[in-house]
Amino acid sequence: QVQLVESGGGLAQPGGSLRLSCAASGFTFASYAMSWARQAPGKGLEWVSGIYSDGSDTYYADSVKGRFTISRDNAKNTLYLQMNSLKPEDTALYYCAKDQRLNRDSKVTMERLYEYDYWGHETQVTVSS
Numbered sequence: 001q002v003q004l005v006e007s008g009g010g011l012a013q014p015g016g017s018l019r020l021s022c023a024a025s026g027f028t029f030a031s032y033a034m035s036w037a038r039q040a041p042g043k044g045l046e047w048v049s050g051i052y053s054d055g056s057d058t059y060y061a062d063s064v065k066g067r068f069t070i071s072r073d074n075a076k077n078t079l080y081l082q083m084n085s086l087k088p089e090d091t092a093l094y095y096c097a098k099d100q101r102l103n104r105d106s107k108v109t110m111e112r113l114y115e116y117d118y119w120g121h122e123t124q125v126t127v128s129s
Helices: none
Strands: 003-007 009-011 018-025 034-038 045-051 058-060 068-073 080-083 094-099 116-119 123-127
Touching: 009 018, 009 034, 009 080, 018 034, 018 094, 018 123, 034 116, 045 068, 045 080, 058 068, 080 094
Parallel strands: 009 123
Antiparallel strands: 003 018, 018 080, 034 045, 034 094, 045 058, 068 080, 094 116, 094 123
């Protein structure tokens, strides 16, 4: 069965960095676009960043552009999110998610949270001094 297991969250100071990982299993990882999303306290789920199945293209929400970097290692079936220059407003539960369609590398659909069929169990990121 499909499993997505996030790790790497924790406490960071403003301006600090964290690297999230998402270990995938149970499907052909290299054939699916992947994304990260987050849910801040008291707010809805927000798409953060996405990457094509082969890693050739990446996309970011305006709120994280220039600070976060998404990447993937298809040989290791792992998705990453490097988060730099962290701000208190980055505090949230972070989730990785798998596109529901095989080989659909689409900028148009990437931001649509309903296009993802499997989600990890989240990792907490807290940015505070």
